[in-house]
Amino acid sequence: MTNVMDVFVQAITKFHDVQETEGDMHGERSFKVGSQEFLHIHGNAKLHILLSREVKAEAIAGGQAHQHPYSPRSGMVELHLRNEDQLAGALEVAKKSYEYVRDRN
Numbered sequence: 241m242t243n244v245m246d247v248f249v250q251a252i253t254k255f256h257d258v259q260e261t262e263g264d265m266h267g268e269r270s271f272k273v274g275s276q277e278f279l280h281i282h283g284n285a286k287l288h289i290l291l292s293r294e295v296k297a298e299a300i301a302g303g304q305a306h307q308h309p310y311s312p313r314s315g316m317v318e319l320h321l322r323n324e325d326q327l328a329g330a331l332e333v334a335k336k337s338y339e340y341v342r343d344r345n
Contacts (some may be wrong), residue, residue: 245321255338273318289305
């Protein structure tokens with residue numbers, strides 16, 4: 241049986257020019273467009289996603305994401321993806337991140 245994180249990863253790796261690499265921390269999975277990371281995954285449920293300041297504020301205000309716990313002033317947000325009900329929202333935020341990073345390259 242495929243878990244929700246596997247479905248998420250399958251979807252984001254279909255974005256144009258996305259590469260999965262090993263992240264900076266042990267066991268972390270990093271996803272980049274060009275040389276720039278747009279999100280990474282810790283374990284089976286925790287996502288850290290890079291957003292513009294405006295989109296970050298909207299995602300937090302709308303309840304789609306939370307401040308990054310260790311770097312609240314960065315552009316990173318944190319999401320927990322535990323079930324299929326959360327998948328569409330997580331993919332929406334990931335797509336915004338991808339477009340933000342892609343357009344900066």
